[in-house]
Every structure is written in structure tokens, then in C-alpha cells.
Amino acid sequence: MDHDFKVVTMDKSILNRYLDLPMPKDMCLLEYIWVDGTGMRLRCKQMEVEKTPESPEDCPPWAVCGYGTDQADGEEEEMYLKPVRLYQDPFERANHKLVLCLAIHKSGNPAKANYRVQCKEAMEAAASEKPWFTFEQEYYIVDPETNKPLGWPRQGNAPTMGPSYCSIGAGKENGREIARAHYRACRYAGIKLSGLNQELAWGQWEYQCGITEGIQAADDLWMSRYILERVAAEFGYKISLDPKPIILEINGMGLHCNFSTKSTRDERVGKFGLEIINQYIKKLEANHMAHLKVYDGNGGEDNKLRLSGIFIDTVKYDQFKSGVAARNVSIRIPKTTYQNGFGYLEDRRPASNADPYLVCEAMVRTCVLGR
Numbered sequence: 001m002d003h004d005f006k007v008v009t010m011d012k013s014i015l016n017r018y019l020d021l022p023m024p025k026d027m028c029l030l031e032y033i034w035v036d037g038t039g040m041r042l043r044c045k046q047m048e049v050e051k052t053p054e055s056p057e058d059c060p061p062w063a064v065c066g067y068g069t070d071q072a073d074g075e076e077e078e079m080y081l082k083p084v085r086l087y088q089d090p091f092e093r094a095n096h097k098l099v100l101c102l103a104i105h106k107s108g109n110p111a112k113a114n115y116r117v118q119c120k121e122a123m124e125a126a127a128s129e130k131p132w133f134t135f136e137q138e139y140y141i142v143d144p145e146t147n148k149p150l151g152w153p154r155q156g157n158a159p160t161m162g163p164s165y166c167s168i169g170a171g172k173e174n175g176r177e178i179a180r181a182h183y184r185a186c187r188y189a190g191i192k193l194s195g196l197n198q199e200l201a202w203g204q205w206e207y208q209c210g211i212t213e214g215i216q217a218a219d220d221l222w223m224s225r226y227i228l229e230r231v232a233a234e235f236g237y238k239i240s241l242d243p244k245p246i247i248l249e250i251n252g253m254g255l256h257c258n259f260s261t262k263s264t265r266d267e268r269v270g271k272f273g274l275e276i277i278n279q280y281i282k283k284l285e286a287n288h289m290a291h292l293k294v295y296d297g298n299g300g301e302d303n304k305l306r307l308s309g310i311f312i313d314t315v316k317y318d319q320f321k322s323g324v325a326a327r328n329v330s331i332r333i334p335k336t337t338y339q340n341g342f343g344y345l346e347d348r349r350p351a352s353n354a355d356p357y358l359v360c361e362a363m364v365r366t367c368v369l370g371r
Helices: 012-019 116-125 176-189 215-235 272-286 288-292 301-306 335-340 356-369
Strands: 028-035 042-049 062-065 078-088 097-104 132-143 193-198 204-213 238-240 255-260 322-324 331-333 345-347
Touching: 028 078, 028 215, 042 062, 042 215, 078 176, 078 215, 097 215, 116 215, 116 356, 132 215, 132 356, 176 193, 176 204, 176 215, 204 215, 215 238, 215 356, 255 356, 272 288, 272 331, 272 335, 272 345, 272 356, 288 356, 331 335
Parallel strands: 028 097, 322 331
Antiparallel strands: 028 042, 062 078, 078 097, 132 204, 132 238, 132 255, 193 204, 255 345, 331 345
16 A cells, blocks of 8 residues: 555635636636556646647647656656547536546657557457457555555454445445445546445445446546546545555455457357357466466566465466356356356456556457467
């Protein structure tokens, strides 16, 4: 978890006095958002323009200091933000926009830890198969006073896992206000979410982002993470995507990836779609370690702690296993997919802090394009 800074929550009623001030009708605020050099953190800066953009191409490029974001390239300190997708701004509202950007150097090459270009290339090459993704993003809400997940005691460890899972009621659930606010903010922004639930550990939640096709799936997940950080800060809390933030006999956190293509969704008689899924699983097994190298925001080390094989929902890091309706596997075939003979598979290996661009690219290159 991030112990570097103290979370300071200010009186929002004072801010509201200024947010209620009338603004020029032609004013539009653009919040430029991009992935920094760590590959795990997001940065943002705000610009005012006179006309509301209708597409990313309508947004001007913007220079930014690469040293401040760990993205400077040698003597080239300055880099540029290239807008790639627009969202409605749930914080400023009205006609204001969130602008997802690709950080690039003067040469036009992506800056450090920006993998969108290569992911987009893979998606375009596989466009005929219409790859669909749904991400199951797990996260901890962290109490800034204790640097422990929300609801954990100041002294000692968390309560037993299990009672908090999908729970309701005081003393059983923690953080529902943040989870609900985040969900509605994402939907307002134009991000397709499909559900949320409290997870096995106290203060641990999950939301499902998708079903979305191609590069937009990764774009939407990054923006949903940005919104989650902003919403939690409004309540005075932090967010952790660390896959194993606490070294205890307690579940880690994943970014399960539900994946399907036009072929796996084929409903023809003879379970044709399921046959394609089984072919994909063989390819995924052959490329198991290559996937694991990009399935963790820290190069795989944190994911090793999570994928211990100890818990009912994980299998050992270096072991590949698949199964129907099973949780202690690398790849799960949902029961409905097995019964229907078509549908999707679930890759349970990505860590909660994995880069969705890398996950999407790996799935498409292995299953559809071949490595």
C-alpha cells in the first residue's frame, strides 16, 4: 500500500460555495488523464477551452514534463499528451470532459509504460473476430489513519474471511457508499459497468467493467480506475490495487479477464464455440509464463504471492490448470458456456494492478493471432 502521503479531507461545503458560481456558457473544462512511467499510476491536468469537443481529435495536444512523471527520454524532458478517448466528467458535470491520453515523445513514439499503441495494433489485426472483454476489478478501500483496509482493527489483523462476501448490514459491510458512488460516476461518464459486490476480505470490493469490444475495454478500465481514485478521495479514503497488500493467509486481489470472440460465441449445433475455447486454452497453456510476465503491474513478483495455490480461488503461479465452473484454476470455463456449447472463458491469472492494455493484447495475440 502507499504510505507516502497523508490523506487530507477538506470541508466540501466551502468548496460548493465556489462550484455554484455561474461560469461563462462557452467554457469547457478538459481533464487530461494518462498513465505515468510506473505503468500503474494515473496523472491528470486540467485545461479550459472555448468549445466543447465532440471527438478526441477536437482536443488540442498538450505538453507535459516527462521528468515529473518518470517518462523523460534521455535529454528530451518534454513530452506530449495525445487525446484518444472522451468521457463525460462526473465531477465537473455539465459539458465538461475527461480526456484519456496517450503520452508520447516528440518523435511520436509512446512514452515509458504506455502500451496502448501495441494493444490497438493487435485489436485492429483481430477485428474480424470481434474480441469482447469484461474485467473484474478487485480493490481495497484503505483507511488513511491506519493504512489498513476499511473496517480492520487498529491493532491486530482482519476478521475471518467469508462473512463479508456479498454481505449486507452494519458490522458486515464496509465502503458500500464509495462502491455505489463510483458505479454511478462511471455510468455517467459513459463507461459500461455490469455489476459490483463486496469481496471476501473486509474493505475489499469488486466491480465488473464491460462487456466492451477491442481497445475500448482497456481504455474504459483505466478511466474507471481514475474515477475510483477520485471518488474515494472525496470520502477521505485511499484505494489499493496491490494484488497482495497484506502478507497473511487472506486472499489477494485479481483482475479476472472474461474473454470471447465471434468464434467462441458461435451458436451452431455441435458446440463449435466450446471447441474454439478449448483450442484457445491449449494456446494459453503453451504461453503461460509469457502471459504471467505482463499480468502484474510490478513485473510478476507481487502476483507470485497472490497465486499461491493455498486458497480455493488460486492455482500456483508456475502451474497451468483449466476447468469447468472451478475457481482454483488458471482458466475457468463457466458452467453456462459448457452447457450451451458457446460463450466465453475467464482468465483468472491477471493481478489487480495489471495493465489492461497488456492483458487484452496478450489474450488476442495468443488466442487469435498467434505469437
